[in-house]
Amino acid sequence: MQFKSEQKSTHPMEYLDFELPIKELEEQLDKCVVIGQESDVDVTNTCKQINKKLEETKRHIYKNLTAWQRVQLSRHPNRPYTLDHIKALCGETFLELHGDRGFKDDKAMIGGLGKIDGQSFMIIGQQKGFNTKTRQYRNFGMPNPEGYRKALRLMKMAEKFNIPVLTLVDTPGAFPGIEAEERGQGEAIARNIIEMVSLKVPIIVVIVGEGASGGALGIGVGDRVYMMENTWYSVISPESCSSILWKSWDYKEQAAEALKLTSADMKKQKLVDDIIPEPLGGAHYDREAAFKTVEQYIMKGFNELKDLSTEELVAQRMKKYLEMGEYSD
Numbered sequence: 001m002q003f004k005s006e007q008k009s010t011h012p013m014e015y016l017d018f019e020l021p022i023k024e025l026e027e028q029l030d031k032c033v034v035i036g037q038e039s040d041v042d043v044t045n046t047c048k049q050i051n052k053k054l055e056e057t058k059r060h061i062y063k064n065l066t067a068w069q070r071v072q073l074s075r076h077p078n079r080p081y082t083l084d085h086i087k088a089l090c091g092e093t094f095l096e097l098h099g100d101r102g103f104k105d106d107k108a109m110i111g112g113l114g115k116i117d118g119q120s121f122m123i124i125g126q127q128k129g130f131n132t133k134t135r136q137y138r139n140f141g142m143p144n145p146e147g148y149r150k151a152l153r154l155m156k157m158a159e160k161f162n163i164p165v166l167t168l169v170d171t172p173g174a175f176p177g178i179e180a181e182e183r184g185q186g187e188a189i190a191r192n193i194i195e196m197v198s199l200k201v202p203i204i205v206v207i208v209g210e211g212a213s214g215g216a217l218g219i220g221v222g223d224r225v226y227m228m229e230n231t232w233y234s235v236i237s238p239e240s241c242s243s244i245l246w247k248s249w250d251y252k253e254q255a256a257e258a259l260k261l262t263s264a265d266m267k268k269q270k271l272v273d274d275i276i277p278e279p280l281g282g283a284h285y286d287r288e289a290a291f292k293t294v295e296q297y298i299m300k301g302f303n304e305l306k307d308l309s310t311e312e313l314v315a316q317r318m319k320k321y322l323e324m325g326e327y328s329d
Contacts, residue, residue: 013284016072018061022281025054058280065230067256067265071238073230074209078284080291081141082110082125082168085208088291089298090114094123097157100149103183108139108175109147109219111154113163117299122158124151124219125168128209141210142175145188148218152192155199164202164302167219170209172237174218189218196221197321198314202305204298206276207231207263208283223317224301225271227263228294229278233271234261271324273301 015023029050036043065073073079086094094114098105111124126143129135151167158165174185196203196219205222211233227233238256239249266272276297279286305313 106147148188174215
């Protein structure tokens with residue numbers, strides 16, 4: 001069975017508000033190149049100067065990103081989503097599996113078997129849409145309870161056949177609608193957390209976009225938890241935090257700083273194991289390089305875990321999570 005990737009339609013690069021100086025310089029460089037092609041004027045030195053200024057501007061902007069700007073990058077419309085990563089990692093070997101065997105198939109949560117560098121994985125992740133139609137189809141990457149129950153069914157299947165689990169986290173949160181609560185949203189997420197702690201196969205978690213609240217935790221417990229450089233992981237989004245504390249979304253930048261939600265913050269607090277570096281400007285600037293780096297970290301984590309006995313694996317995982325939040329006066 002061939003895997004059909006959910007490709008994004010080709011469209012020009014979109015720029016965030018803090019990236020506008022980059023946009024202006026790139027437009028200048030394009031015009032300079034066109035002038036050189038369409039006339040006898042030698043614009044080589046001018047193009048070099050603009051290109052040098054462009055590289056300096058990029059480095060300055062991306063070296064000094066605020067927490068809120070990293071949140072914006074994690075949501076960039078050109079950023080690769082879960083299915084993009086799966087296509088790059090597995091090629092045509094991915095076989096998607098459907099349904100929770102209880103209610104229905106949740107399109108916001110995808111999962112199935114695939115091979116990465118010759119090793120089989122059960123791959124599970126949240127998928128967002130890239131236009132109005134696919135965003136509605138994927139419920140904006142917000143799973144319902146049946147999505148988490150499908151994920152658990154696949155994880156238990158992986159355990160049965162001794163296949164490692166890889167989860168790719170990218171969600172603004174679990175779906176908060178009344179119908180989701182009626183079907184046991186909280187219970188489904190809590191059940192996944194309990195089961196993942198004691199799952200008898202290696203679990204590798206990669207946060208590839210947004211890692212929001214229980215929606216992320218429902219597939220976020222792992223032996224190795226990695227965050228891509230321009231992602232965030234928090235109990236609440238900056239906008240929601242701002243609306244609760246200040247009754248307005250206007251303080252989202254301040255909330256983002258206070259929440260300590262960036263990859264550097266999470267690594268410092270020992271809540272994730274490592275940070276996966278991204279190309280300058282974010283994963284969308286050089287997708288192939290980003291995919292390759294993610295694969296390297298996944299295989300590095302797997303190779304560190306593959307020879308552990310089941311008892312050692314589960315004991316280390318439980319110890320890791322029991323130690324979170326410890327502090328000394």
